[in-house]
Amino acid sequence: MDEYAFFGPAARFHHIGLAMQSIRAVNPSCEVVVNKTQGVSMAFIRVNGVTVELLEPFGDDSPIARSVRDGVKLLHLCYEVPDLDAALRSCQPAGFHRVSRPVRVPEFENRRIVWVFSKHYGLIELVERDGDGVGGGE
Amino acid sequence: MDEYAFFGPAARFHHIGLAMQSIRAVNPSCEVVVNKTQGVSMAFIRVNGVTVELLEPFGDDSPIARSVRDGVKLLHLCYEVPDLDAALRSCQPAGFHRVSRPVRVPEFENRRIVWVFSKHYGLIELVERDGDGVGGGE
Numbered sequence: 001m002d003e004y005a006f007f008g009p010a011a012r013f014h015h016i017g018l019a020m021q022s023i024r025a026v027n028p029s030c031e032v033v034v035n036k037t038q039g040v041s042m043a044f045i046r047v048n049g050v051t052v053e054l055l056e057p058f059g060d061d062s063p064i065a066r067s068v069r070d071g072v073k074l075l076h077l078c079y080e081v082p083d084l085d086a087a088l089r090s091c092q093p094a095g096f097h098r099v100s101r102p103v104r105v106p107e108f109e110n111r112r113i114v115w116v117f118s119k120h121y122g123l124i125e126l127v128e129r130d131g132d133g134v135g136g137g138e
Numbered sequence: 139m140d141e142y143a144f145f146g147p148a149a150r151f152h153h154i155g156l157a158m159q160s161i162r163a164v165n166p167s168c169e170v171v172v173n174k175t176q177g178v179s180m181a182f183i184r185v186n187g188v189t190v191e192l193l194e195p196f197g198d199d200s201p202i203a204r205s206v207r208d209g210v211k212l213l214h215l216c217y218e219v220p221d222l223d224a225a226l227r228s229c230q231p232a233g234f235h236r237v238s239r240p241v242r243v244p245e246f247e248n249r250r251i252v253w254v255f256s257k258h259y260g261l262i263e264l265v266e267r268d269g270d271g272v273g274g275g276e
Binding site for chain 1: 139140141142143144145149150151154156158164165167168182183184185186187188189208210211212213214215217258259260261
């Protein structure tokens with residue numbers, strides 16, 4: 001089986017993003033966090049060993065509103081990397097391009113994330129392993 | 139973080155399905171297998187530790203033709219289970235329903251697979267751990 005390390009040798013799968021109309025309607029006990037910057041409400045669950053990020057549109061211009069309307073469920077894969085900038089450089093030759101600026105996300109342990117896209121592989125979120133300590137970290 | 143074992147305690151994540159127009163155009167060295175029954179050509183690759191099933195429409199009425207046209211990439215998650223029938227019973231209370239008959243797939247080590255769907259979690263493939271020995275097995 002062909003193996004690719006698009007995001008650098010130390011990148012590890014972190015989660016898969018799943019869109020839904022209402023997180024609370026499906027998982028009443030979830031801790032739901034609003035991420036206004038990204039226009040989503042979000043919660044993490046584990047399904048048979050896989051971390052799934054539940055995403056619900058927040059606000060009228062949420063980037064996932066259309067996906068939810070069209071019934072698209074699986075939105076992205078997320079990989080955790082030791083160094084966001086190195087990962088960005090690593091995946092460019094394979095045709096991934098940056099579709100957002102790297103931002104620090106207070107709701108995600110104050111880690112830095114960035115979105116990349118490939119017309120072949122779709123949307124990928126990269127998250128840096130360690131935050132700056134303010135938000136907690138691992 | 140809430141944990142769910144929808145597909146039974148022994149279910150393990152196996153792969154994620156990704157639609158594309160042409161597997162060979164993206165991964166020339168892949169071993170591509172035509173699965174006429176399911177209307178797809180398929181190949182497996184690993185991307186930073188995650189097994190990804192590349193799926194390309196085969197035939198005019200391929201079930202994934204529309205996804206490819208609409209730019210939908212991530213199609214399904216697949217879990218490997220020890221017993222397909224037990225897994226089907228296990229996931230029903232969570233709202234998953236069977237959308238295909240269990241079939242044995244010669245192109246997939248002659249294992250049995252079945253498709254289930256939940257309006258909240260989307261499309262899931264279940265694959266039985268062991269084939270009947272005819273197709274190889276693990």
